[in-house]
Amino acid sequence: MWNKKDLLGIREMSKEEIFTILDTAKEMKIKIDHSDKRDDSLKSESVVTVFFENSTRTKMSFVLAGEYLGAKVVDCLVSASSVNKGETLIDTGINLDQMGTGCIVIRHQMTGAAHLLAKNVKASVINAGDGINEHPTQALLDFFTIYEKLGSFEGLKVAIIGDINHSRVVRSNIFGLKKLGANVVLAGPSTLISSDMKALGADVTTDRREALENADVVMGLRIQLERQKAAAFPDLREYKHFFGIDSEMLKLAKKDVLVMHPQPLNRGVEFTTDVIEGKNSVLNEQVKNGAAVRMAILKLLLGGK
Ligand code: NCD
Numbered sequence: 001m002w003n004k005k006d007l008l009g010i011r012e013m014s015k016e017e018i019f020t021i022l023d024t025a026k027e028m029k030i031k032i033d034h035s036d037k038r039d040d041s042l043k044s045e046s047v048v049t050v051f052f053e054n055s056t057r058t059k060m061s062f063v064l065a066g067e068y069l070g071a072k073v074v075d076c077l078v079s080a081s082s083v084n085k086g087e088t089l090i091d092t093g094i095n096l097d098q099m100g101t102g103c104i105v106i107r108h109q110m111t112g113a114a115h116l117l118a119k120n121v122k123a124s125v126i127n128a129g130d131g132i133n134e135h136p137t138q139a140l141l142d143f144f145t146i147y148e149k150l151g152s153f154e155g156l157k158v159a160i161i162g163d164i165n166h167s168r169v170v171r172s173n174i175f176g177l178k179k180l181g182a183n184v185v186l187a188g189p190s191t192l193i194s195s196d197m198k199a200l201g202a203d204v205t206t207d208r209r210e211a212l213e214n215a216d217v218v219m220g221l222r223i224q225l226e227r228q229k230a231a232a233f234p235d236l237r238e239y240k241h242f243f244g245i246d247s248e249m250l251k252l253a254k255k256d257v258l259v260m261h262p263q264p265l266n267r268g269v270e271f272t273t274d275v276i277e278g279k280n281s282v283l284n285e286q287v288k289n290g291a292a293v294r295m296a297i298l299k300l301l302l303g304g305k
Helices: 015-033 057-068 089-098 113-120 136-150 168-180 208-212 236-243 283-302
Strands: 046-051 072-076 103-108 124-130 157-162 183-187 203-205 217-221 258-260
Touching (some): 015 057, 015 136, 015 168, 015 283, 046 057, 057 072, 057 103, 057 124, 089 103, 089 113, 103 113, 113 124, 124 283, 136 168, 136 217, 136 258, 136 283, 157 168, 157 208, 168 183, 168 217, 183 208, 258 283
Parallel strands (some): 046 072, 046 103, 103 124, 157 183, 157 217, 217 258
C-alpha cells in the first residue's frame, strides 16, 4: 500500500514504506533482466528531471526507469532554462504542473529544495539529492542491495568510511539503517566527521580499523573536494594513507563483507582497484538495483493516479 504524493527523505518514511519499495523493486529487477524490458503501465504519465547539480547514475536511471514503464520522460536542462533568467524554483514547478507533469525528479544544492517544491506543486516530487541533507533513492538502492545479499538488516554492522560531513548519502543511510535494525559506524578524518552524527544514532571513529573490524558491509564515500571550502586534509594521498581501504585492510571485516560505494569514486583513494573489482564488491549491482528501485518508486507514486 502506498498513499504518499512525494518521496522526499528517508527520515520521514516508515519501515513498512521502505519494505513496500524494496518488494516492488524486486519485481522490477526481474523486468530489467528480461529481453523485453518495457511495459506500458505508466503510458499516460510524464516525468520531468530537473538537476541543478551534476549526475550520471541517478539521472540516467530515472530516465530509463520511466521509459521502461512506458512514461514520457523529459529532462529540463537547468543550464538552458529560465532559472538562469531569475525564475524561482516554485514558479518553475508551477509551470511544469500546468503542462500536466505527473512527477518532478529534482536534485538541488539547497537543503529542503525538494520539500519546498513538493508543497507548491500538484505533481509528485522525488528528491534526487538536496545539498548535504538527503539522497533517499540512493539509500533505498543500498538497502535493496543489502537485503538481497544478506537477507536481513537486524544486527548488521555497516561501516561507512570517507567524507561524512558532505554526504547526503550517509544521512539517508543512517536514518534508514537505524529504522531497519542495523548498527552504523562512521569513520573518516576528524575534519570530515562532526559530532552531531552521533545524535543521528551512529557511532563515530577516526580509526578505520575500528569501523572495519567484523563489519558486514563496508561503504566508501567519495571525498567531495568540490564541497570543501578549505582543505580538510593535506592531499588525497594523505587521505589514502590513513583512510583508504585495500584488500589487506578489508580482511578485518567479515569474510563475506559487502563492499559498496554510491559512486562516483576517486579510484585508488577510497578503495584500491583490487577492492573495487574484488569478489566482495557489489558496486555494479548497486547501479542495476538503482534502476529497479527507481522503477518501483515511479510505479508506486504514479501508478495509483
Ligand atoms: C552521490 C551524490 O550525488 O550524492 N552520488 C550519487 O548520486 N550516486 C555521491 C557523490 O556525489 O559522491
